[in-house]
Amino acid sequence: MGLLLHCVVVVHHLRPLHLLYLSAAGCASSIVADDCKMNSIIDMIDNENFSIISQAAVVTNLMNIDNDVELNEILEDGIGDEDDDETSFDNNVELPLTFTNMEGTNLTIDENWIMTQSTSKNDFTRELGKDSFKDKEELVRAIKIHSIRTHRQFEVIKSRPTIWTLRCKLYLQSGCKWKLHASKRKRSGYFEITAYTGPHTCLHYNLSQDHPNLDASLIAMETRHLIKEQPSISIPALRAEIVENLGYTPSYKKVWVGKQKAIKHVFGNWEESYVALPKYLGALQKFNPGTIVEWCVSRSNDVDEVEFRRVFWAFAPSIKGFHYCRPVISIDGTHLYGKYKGKMLIAMGVDGNNQILPLAFAIVENESYDTWDWFLSHVKNHVVKDREGICLISDRHGGILKAVNEHGSPWLEPRGFHRYCLRHFINNFYDKFRNS
Ligand SMILES: *[C@@H]1O[C@H](CO)[C@@H](O)[C@H](O)[C@H]1NC(C)=O
Ligand SMILES: *[C@@H]1O[C@H](CO)[C@@H](O)[C@H](O)[C@H]1NC(C)=O
Ligand SMILES: *[C@@H]1O[C@H](CO)[C@@H](O)[C@H](O)[C@H]1NC(C)=O
Ligand SMILES: *[C@@H]1O[C@H](CO)[C@@H](O)[C@H](O)[C@H]1NC(C)=O
Numbered sequence: 001m002g003l004l005l006h007c008v009v010v011v012h013h014l015r016p017l018h019l020l021y022l023s024a025a026g027c028a029s030s031i032v033a034d035d036c037k038m039n040s041i042i043d044m045i046d047n048e049n050f051s052i053i054s055q056a057a058v059v060t061n062l063m064n065i066d067n068d069v070e071l072n073e074i075l076e077d078g079i080g081d082e083d084d085d086e087t088s089f090d091n092n093v094e095l096p097l098t099f100t101n102m103e104g105t106n107l108t109i110d111e112n113w114i115m116t117q118s119t120s121k122n123d124f125t126r127e128l129g130k131d132s133f134k135d136k137e138e139l140v141r142a143i144k145i146h147s148i149r150t151h152r153q154f155e156v157i158k159s160r161p162t163i164w165t166l167r168c169k170l171y172l173q174s175g176c177k178w179k180l181h182a183s184k185r186k187r188s189g190y191f192e193i194t195a196y197t198g199p200h201t202c203l204h205y206n207l208s209q210d211h212p213n214l215d216a217s218l219i220a221m222e223t224r225h226l227i228k229e230q231p232s233i234s235i236p237a238l239r240a241e242i243v244e245n246l247g248y249t250p251s252y253k254k255v256w257v258g259k260q261k262a263i264k265h266v267f268g269n270w271e272e273s274y275v276a277l278p279k280y281l282g283a284l285q286k287f288n289p290g291t292i293v294e295w296c297v298s299r300s301n302d303v304d305e306v307e308f309r310r311v312f313w314a315f316a317p318s319i320k321g322f323h324y325c326r327p328v329i330s331i332d333g334t335h336l337y338g339k340y341k342g343k344m345l346i347a348m349g350v351d352g353n354n355q356i357l358p359l360a361f362a363i364v365e366n367e368s369y370d371t372w373d374w375f376l377s378h379v380k381n382h383v384v385k386d387r388e389g390i391c392l393i394s395d396r397h398g399g400i401l402k403a404v405n406e407h408g409s410p411w412l413e414p415r416g417f418h419r420y421c422l423r424h425f426i427n428n429f430y431d432k433f434r435n436s
C-alpha cells in the first residue's frame with residue numbers, strides 16, 4: 001500500500017511536459033545555471049502548455065552551439081523562403097478598365113499616404129533608408145516592414161537566390177501597378193532594387209488585425225533578439241512586441257511558428273545539433289566529474305564514421321543524490337518531435353520530502369524492449385548500483401514489461417519490485433472504455 005501511495009504521488013508529475021521540466025531541474029542542479037539553456041526552453045514549453053515538445057528545443061539545447069550563426073545562413077536554411085509565395089506570374093491576365101466594385105468592401109483610401117508615397121525608385125529607397133542590402137534577408141525584411149507600415153501588401157512573383165520580384169497583392173483586384181525587382185550585384189554581392197514602379201494606386205484596408213506580409217519569417221526576424229535573450233519568453237509577449245513595432249496583431253499560431261523558426265535560427269539546425277552532441281556531453285562530463293555518458297552507435301558505410309543510435313546520461317549529483325532518496329524509481333518515455341523523431345527516456349527518484357530528483361536520461365530511437373532494456377541496465381549499473389529492494393514504477397508498455405520480467409532482473413522480487421503507474425493506468429482505461 002505504501003508503494004501504491006508513492007505511485008499516486010509520483011505519477012502526478014509524470015506527464016511528458018513535466019518529465020522534461022524535471023530534466024531541466026536536473027540540469028540546473030548539476031551544471032552552472034547560466035549554461036542550462038534547456039531549463040528555459042522547457043519552461044517555455046511548459047508555460048505555453050504545448051503538448052508538442054520540439055526536438056529542436058530539446059536536442060539543440062543539450063548542445064552548446066555557437067549562437068552567433070551568421071544571418072546569411074538563414075537563407076541557406078531556407079528559412080524566409082518558405083513563406084515566399086512563388087505562384088507564377090500570369091502575364092496574360094486581362095485587367096479591368098474601371099474599378100467599380102469597391103462598394104460593400106471595407107476598402108478606404110488613405111489620402112495622406114497617397115500624397116507621400118514614393119513615385120520613383122529613388123523616393124522608394126529613400127523611404128527605406130537604404131539602397132543596397134547586404135543580403136536577401138535584409139532586403140526582404142526592409143520591404144516587408146515598409147509594406148506593413150504603409151498598409152500595403154505585396155506578393156512574390158519570383159524568388160531565387162539572386163533575384164526577388166514583387167507586385168502589389170491587389171494587382172488583379174484593383175490593377176495597382178506597383179512593382180519591384182531586386183537583384184544581387186555580381187561584383188559587390190549586395191542586393192539592389194533595380195526596377196520600381198509606383199506608387200500604389202490600390203485602395204487598402206484600414207488597419208486590420210493582421211497583414212499577409214507579416215509572416216512567420218518576419219516575426220522570427222523581429223523577435224530573434226528577444227528569444228536569444230530569453231528563450232522562455234511567452235507568445236503573448238512576442239506578439240505585444242510585434243503590435244508595438246508594426247501595428248498589426250498576428251495570430252497566436254503565426255507567432256508560435258515564428259518563434260520556432262527563431263529558436264532554430266538561434267540554436268542551430270538538426271544536423272549540426274547531432275554533430276555537437278558528443279562534444280557537449282564530453283564537456284558536461286569534464287566539468288561535472290562523475291557524470292556518466294553511454295553511447296550506442298552503429299557502424300556506417302564510411303569507416304571513419306559511426307551512426308548515432310542512442311545516448312544515455314546521468315549527472316553526478318543525481319547519482320550521489322539517489323543514495324538519499326526513497327527506494328523508488330519512476331520511468332517514462334516521451335516523444336521528440338522534429339526531423340529525426342526518437343524518444344526521450346527518463347528515470348526519476350523521490351527524496352525524503354517527496355521532491356522529485358531526475359536520475360537519468362536517454363535519447364533512443366523508439367520505445368521497445370531493446371531500448372528499455374538498454375536504458376534500465378544503465379540505470380541499474382550507474383545509478384542504483386548495489387542498492388536492492390528498489391520499486392520501479394512505470395506504465396504497462398510492452399517493452400518495459402519484457403525488460404523488467406527478464407530472468408535475473410533486479411526489478412523483480414525478491415531483489416526489487418515493479419508497480420504500475422495509476423495515472424497511466426487510469427488514462428489508458430478511459431481511452432479504452434470511453435463511456436464515462
Ligand atoms: C496553462 O497551464 C496553466 C497551469 O496549468 C493554466 O493556469 C493556464 O491557464 C494554461 N494556459 C493555457 C493557455 O491553456
Ligand atoms: C465591413 O466592416 C463591417 C463592420 O466592421 C463588417 O460587419 C462587414 O462584414 C465588413 N464587410 C466586409 C465586406 O468585409
Ligand atoms: C482607420 O484606422 C484609424 C486607426 O485605427 C482610425 O482612427 C480611422 O478612423 C480609420 N479610418 C476609417 C476610414 O475607418
Ligand atoms: C525500433 O527501432 C529499431 C531500429 O531502427 C527497429 O528495428 C525496430 O523495429 C523498432 N521497434 C519498434 C517497436 O518500432
Ligand SMILES: [Zn+2]
Pocket residue numbers: 152168169170171176177178200201202
Ligand atoms: Zn497596390
